[in-house]
């Protein structure tokens with residue numbers, strides 16, 4: 001191999017190494033944070049499905065919630081702590097964008113959530129969960 005090629009090969013390997021390290025860094029924490037914590041909705045006073053989440057230590061509990069279809073959905077988020085992008089909870093499919101304030105419970109009502117899996121995320125879409133309307 002000519003010196004020029006060796007240098008190029010080394011540069012490519014170095015770049016791949018950096019890219020791999022970056023991917024590993026991004027994936028490792030979210031894999032841990034996204035571990036499934038499954039919950040089910042409760043039935044509210046008006047027959048709505050009530051999803052109660054807790055936001056604490058940068059995760060949502062539960063992060064997979066099963067909901068009965070055909071009922072309005074009330075989303076409640078009890079906020080223990082909410083730093084940075086965890087101070088918002090988004091459910092793009094359902095048009096929900098909640099501001100989370102520590103010590104308070106944020107709430108949204110979705111009149112007719114369509115069946116399917118609806119992803120919810122923190123403000124930067126790093127921490128995720130799913131509301132499954134069955």
Ligand SMILES: [Cu+2]
Nearest residue numbers: 085122124126
């Ligand atoms: Cu985030």
